[in-house]
Amino acid sequence: MVKLGRTERQRLLADLIQRNPLQTDEDLARILGVSVPTIRLDRVHLGIPELRMRSEGLARRAQSVRAMGRQELVGDLVDLELGRSARSVLDTDPSMGFHRTGILRGHFLFAQADSLALAVVDGEVVLTGLANAKFKQPVQAGEQVVATAEVLRRAGTRWVVLVVSTVRALPVFRAKFVVVALNAAKESGALGRI
Secondary structure (H helix, E strand, C coil): CCCCCHHHHHHHHHHHHHHCCCCCHHHHHHHHCCCHHHHHHHHHHHCCCCHHHHHHHHHHHCCCCCCCCHHHCCCEEEEEECCCEEEEEEECCHHHECCCCCEECHHHHHHHHHHHHHHHCCCCCEEEEEEEEEECCCCECCCEEEEEEEEEEEECCEEEEEEEEEECCEEEEEEEEEEEEHHHHHHHCCCCCC
């Protein structure tokens, strides 16, 4: 790995934490090819708090899920702008993988993406009407999966939400969901059609 200057390393560090605030100092040190104390010094210099403080701040900012309880989400919600975008992090473990290969079972990736698509929609009762999913790369159980949801468009009670899941910034899963907000459907008389 090419040794980076301090300014470039700190810029990359800030960018990595911005993209995934739940990375540990150890993960960041491995990615940037430096020691953990160097990462800690860079964080202090940049005014970036330690992981515990970052995760507490993210949890406080992501309190406003309307469609479901936070305990119903698959993964930890780290960013939410209702009606626009959301991000969650799923820390997988060996029990989530196939015993023989250690590859993560696909329903965990789908459940994380589906619950994130529901959470981003601004509605009291929200259901998945349609999903088009693609598994891009296998994921090893034990890896951290970051899912990002973006509302592409809204037409009345229907929302189209794109979710892309990554592991170490590599896309592993992609799904487009058509989500229906039933509270709005009830008001418009379209409750029976999803």
